[in-house]
Amino acid sequence: MASTDVVCLPISELSNYQTKWTIKARITNKAPLRTFKRGTGEGKVFHVDLLDAMGGEIRASFFNDAADKFFEMLAPNKVFTFSKGSIKIANKQYNSTNHRYELTFEKDAVVTEVAEDESIAAAIFHFVDIKTVQSKPLPCRVDLCGVVSAFKAPATIKTREGKEVMKRDITLADDTGTAIELTLWGATALLEDSKFEGNPTLAVKNVLVKEFNGGRSGSVLDSNAIIFSPAGPEADRIRQWWQKGGSNQAVTSISVGLGGGGARARNAQHCTFGAMRKLAEQVTEEPVHFNLVGRLALVQTTKQGEKQPLYYNACAEPRDNGMSCNKRVDEGGFCASCGRAGKTAVRMNLRCRFADFSDSAWLTTFHEAAENVLGMKGEEVKVMEVDGAGREALEAQIKKRYFSDPLQLIVRGKLDTYMGEARPNVSCVDVRKVDRRQHGRVMLKEIQEMLAA
Numbered sequence: 001m002a003s004t005d006v007v008c009l010p011i012s013e014l015s016n017y018q019t020k021w022t023i024k025a026r027i028t029n030k031a032p033l034r035t036f037k038r039g040t041g042e043g044k045v046f047h048v049d050l051l052d053a054m055g056g057e058i059r060a061s062f063f064n065d066a067a068d069k070f071f072e073m074l075a076p077n078k079v080f081t082f083s084k085g086s087i088k089i090a091n092k093q094y095n096s097t098n099h100r101y102e103l104t105f106e107k108d109a110v111v112t113e114v115a116e117d118e119s120i121a122a123a124i125f126h127f128v129d130i131k132t133v134q135s136k137p138l139p140c141r142v143d144l145c146g147v148v149s150a151f152k153a154p155a156t157i158k159t160r161e162g163k164e165v166m167k168r169d170i171t172l173a174d175d176t177g178t179a180i181e182l183t184l185w186g187a188t189a190l191l192e193d194s195k196f197e198g199n200p201t202l203a204v205k206n207v208l209v210k211e212f213n214g215g216r217s218g219s220v221l222d223s224n225a226i227i228f229s230p231a232g233p234e235a236d237r238i239r240q241w242w243q244k245g246g247s248n249q250a251v252t253s254i255s256v257g258l259g260g261g262g263a264r265a266r267n268a269q270h271c272t273f274g275a276m277r278k279l280a281e282q283v284t285e286e287p288v289h290f291n292l293v294g295r296l297a298l299v300q301t302t303k304q305g306e307k308q309p310l311y312y313n314a315c316a317e318p319r320d321n322g323m324s325c326n327k328r329v330d331e332g333g334f335c336a337s338c339g340r341a342g343k344t345a346v347r348m349n350l351r352c353r354f355a356d357f358s359d360s361a362w363l364t365t366f367h368e369a370a371e372n373v374l375g376m377k378g379e380e381v382k383v384m385e386v387d388g389a390g391r392e393a394l395e396a397q398i399k400k401r402y403f404s405d406p407l408q409l410i411v412r413g414k415l416d417t418y419m420g421e422a423r424p425n426v427s428c429v430d431v432r433k434v435d436r437r438q439h440g441r442v443m444l445k446e447i448q449e450m451l452a453a
Contacts, residue, residue: 006022006081007022008022008023008024008052008081009021009022009023010023010052010054010056011023011025011050011051011052011054011056011057011058011099012054012055012056012099013056014056014058014087014099014101014103015087015100015101016087016088016089016101018087020083021083022081022082022083023050023052023081023082023083024052024053024079024080024081024082024114024117024120025050025051025052025056025058025079025080025082025120026050026051026052026077026078026079026117026120026121026122027048027049027050027074027075027076027077027078027079027080028049028050028051028057028076028077028122028123028124028205029048029049029076029205029206029225030046030047030048030049030074030075030076031046031047031048032046033045033046033067033071034046036342037341037342038341039341043063043064044063044064044067044068045061045062045063045064045067046061046062046067046071047059047060047061047062048060048062048074049096049097050082050103051120051121051123051124052120053117053119053120055121055124056099057097057098057099057124058097058099058101058102058103059090059095059096059097059099059102059103060082060085060102060103060104060105061102061103061104061105062074062105062109063104063105063106064106064107065106065107066105066106066107066109069107069109070105070109070111073111073113074111077122078113078116079113079114079115079116079117079120080111080112080113080114081110081111081112081114082103082105082109082110082111083109083110084105084108084109084110085103085104085105085106085109086103086104086105086106087101087102087103087104088101088102088104089101089102090102096141096206098126122227123203123205123227125143125145125203125205125230125232125234126143127143127144127145127203127234128142128143128144129174129175129176129178130144130146130172130173130174130176130178130179130180130254131174131176131177131178131254132176133180133209133216133254134178134216134254136209138209138210138211138216139208139209139210140208140209141206141207141208141209142207142209142218143203143204143205143206143207144172144174144180144182144202144203144204144207144218145174145201145202145203145204145230145234145235145238146172146173146174146179146180146201146202146204146238147172147173147174147199147200147201147202147238147239147242147246147247148170148171148172148196148199148200148201148202149171149172149173149179149199149247149251150170150171151168151169151170151171151193151196152168152169152170153168153193154166154167154168154189154190155167155168165185165186166185166186166187166189166190167183167184167185167189168183168184168188168189168190168191169181169182169183169184170182170184170196171253171255172202172204173242173246173251174238174241175237175238175241175242175246177246177249177251177252178251178252178253178254179251179252179253179254179255180209180216180217180218180253180254180255181217181218181253181255182204182207182217182218182219182220183217183218183219183220184220184226185219185220185221186221188220188221188225188226191226195228199242199247200228200229201228201229201230201235201238201239201242202226202227202228202230203226203227203230203232203234203235204218204220204225204226204227205225205226205227206220206225207219207220208220208221211287212255215253215254215255216254216255217255268289268290268291268410268411269288269289269290269291270290270291270292270442271290271291271292272292272356272357272358272359273292273294273354273355273356273358273359273360273361274356274358274359275358276290276292276361276411276413276426277359277361279413280413280424280426281424283413283414283415283424283426284414284415285414285415286414287412287413287414288412288413288414289410289411289412289413289429290410290411290412290413291408291409291410291411292354292356292408292409292411293356293406293407293408293409293434293439294354294355294356294360294406294407294409295354295355295356295402295403295404295405295406295407296352296353296354296373296401296402296403296404296407297353297354297355297360297402297403298352298353298402299350299351299352299353299373299374299398299401300350300351300352300353300362301395301398307391308351310348310350310381310385310394311346311347311348311378311381311382312328312346312347312348312349313328313329313333313344313345313346313347314326314327314328314329314344314345314346314347315327315328315329315335315337315338315342315343315344316342316343316344316345326345326347329341329344345378346378346379346381346382347367347378348366348367348370348371348374348378348381349364349365349366349367349370350364350365350370350373350374351363351364351365352365352370352373352428354407354409354428361426363409363411363426363427363428364427364428365427365428365431366427366428366429368430369409369428369429369430369431370431372407372431372432373401373407373431374397374398374401375401376397381394384397405433405434406434407431407432407433407434408431408432408433408434408435408439409428409430409431410428410429410430410431411426411427411428411429412426412427412428412429413425413426
């Protein structure tokens with residue numbers, strides 16, 4: 001371990017106007033090493049988040065030779081000096097630090113481990129209370145502090161690409177009387193159960209919050225992003241709240257329980273297509289869900305005489321949050337969103353017309369829902385059209401689904417902006433066979449309400 005008398009520049013003063021600089025920082029987060037394809041070549045990259053004694057944060061990415069040389073060396077929580085890297089504007093789509101710039105290191109990078117420096121904190125948190133998360137534009141990244149009010153055992157799930165990953169769900173509550181469900185992935189999910197027992201207080205950095213099942217939930221990828229029993233005024237305040245009655249307080253969750261369409265159905269408003277059309281005109285930026293029973297009337301296979309694609313190839317490469325990119329790729333398999341050409345998956349995005357006794361509606365129907373509408377997987381649709389009987393036979397197969405069995409639809413409505421104009425966006429997010437017993441109970445309740453009136 002080396003010591004150095006080199007004058008180090010504060011991270012906050014780094015900019016692309018500097019060409020010679022050295023910084024001294026602690027590694028607060030380290031991403032896995034991954035490979036990527038660009039054109040005909042292949043490369044390696046990993047990134048780390050750095051924190052210095054002045055509280056400055058920045059992300060540094062190591063490519064190819066530098067990735068091979070420094071991946072094992074750069075361990076989280078250790079302190080290093082860094083020099084001979086380049087500085088560029090940060091890509092905020094993938095960079096969660098608050099610095100305007102980010103660092104890139106290639107084969108000429110100089111990195112030296114130095115002695116522990118207690119003046120450099122283990123992490124800097126910018127806490128947001130859970131109630132505030134409810135109103136933030138999504139997706140967003142936040143630092144949270146709260147009490148573990150519930151947790152589940154780790155579980156193995158299989159991604160669409162067939163890869164097995166570990167996950168664990170915990171519920172975090174704070175003194176705003178609000179809770180959120182967080183999913184811990186990978187090594188983070190395998191932390192011992194004993195760490196979550198007894199309602200410990202957690203500080204969690206860089207939580208990725210997205211809409212899920214009509215609510216909001218978070219993902220945590222890095223085990224070093226979690227600090228158990230943290231110090232500080234926010235943690236002390238939340239601990240006191242829990243000990244002085246918060247544990248018995250009714251807490252409002254901004255997450256909808258896991259369980260796919262069933263969870264959405266329990267929280268969606270039952271209505272007809274006629275009522276949904278009127279209610280959709282009143283939606284805001286917060287999504288609302290409607291629960292409808294109807295039949296498939298039509299799938300848009302042509303538009304103005306031109307055949308419409310029924311599927312597309314999507315990027316199946318994992319992003320930093322562990323989930324597939326899912327953006328459309330070009331004919332060569334290159335994804336402009338994440339800059340990679342790798343694994344792809346067939347996805348469907350159909351325009352379907354559904355109807356009941358009161359009205360009908362054209363709804364954009366997303367992949368899983370589209371598969372249930374057609375009774376076919378996306379891969380089966382592609383094989384039938386390209387390698388099988390052809391487009392005409394595929395359309396004939398689809399027409400057999402028209403006005404057949406009734407379907408339970410979960411429809412999401414929210415206010416979006418299109419070409420600078422706000423307008424309601426209504427889409428179908430889940431389709432299942434009708435649970436006739438449950439549907440019968442709903443209709444019986446409606447009859448009783450009409451009789452009581």
